[in-house]
Amino acid sequence: xxxxxxxxxxxxxxxxxxxxxxxxxxxxxxxxxxxxxxxxxxxxxxxxxxxxxxxxxxxxxxxxxxxxxxxxxxxxxxxxxxxxxxxxxxxxxxxxxxxxxxxxxxxxxxxxxxxxxxxxxxxxxxxxxxxxxxxxxxxxxxxxxxxxxxxxxxxxxxxxxxxxxxxxxxxxxxx
Numbered sequence: 001x002x003x004x005x006x007x008x009x010x011x012x013x014x015x016x017x018x019x020x021x022x023x024x025x026x027x028x029x030x031x032x033x034x035x036x037x038x039x040x041x042x043x044x045x046x047x048x049x050x051x052x053x054x055x056x057x058x059x060x061x062x063x064x065x066x067x068x069x070x071x072x073x074x075x076x077x078x079x080x081x082x083x084x085x086x087x088x089x090x091x092x093x094x095x096x097x098x099x100x101x102x103x104x105x106x107x108x109x110x111x112x113x114x115x116x117x118x119x120x121x122x123x124x125x126x127x128x129x130x131x132x133x134x135x136x137x138x139x140x141x142x143x144x145x146x147x148x149x150x151x152x153x154x155x156x157x158x159x160x161x162x163x164x165x166x167x168x169x170x171x172x173x174x175x
Contacts, residue, residue, distance in 0.1 A: 038061035038071075039068070046074065084114040092108065100127075102129075118149070140175065143158035147175060
């Protein structure tokens with residue numbers, strides 16, 4: 001059965017949030033074997049910061065729709081907020097399901113970088129750069145790696161390239 005909204009104190013939530021949660025849960029009740037319905041309920045929980053419920057619903061959506069990378073990706077994103085290592089496995093699964101998508105490779109590069117795994121991170125960023133070479137997130141990820149390695153010229157070149165596309169990015173200015 002879908003997670004009961006009784007687990008969530010909806011009494012103090014705005015009416016529009018109660019309606020959205022009720023609608024999403026009703027979809028799951030009407031289509032309990034639909035990964036999309038579970039995923040929509042999970043995203044509704046996530047949007048309103050009911051993280052345990054969102055995690056449970058994303059897990060069910062992934063179980064019902066094993067070929068859909070969205071559900072392990074979003075579950076991994078929630079987990080990565082508190083601990084990058086926790087989200088890594090889920091996002092790696094999503095990347096395998098999705099195939100060759102630069103966004104997944106970029107996110108993996110960022111998580112691996114946060115974990116200090118520079119070589120693996122660089123591999124992911126470079127793979128993403130094959131499809132989207134001028135993407136500032138990729139350039140900044142590679143710049144951070146260059147910085148950590150003491151490759152100052154490479155770091156500066158990549159930061160400047162990213163800054164041309166997004167001149168007011170705080171992380172680029174800090175780096």
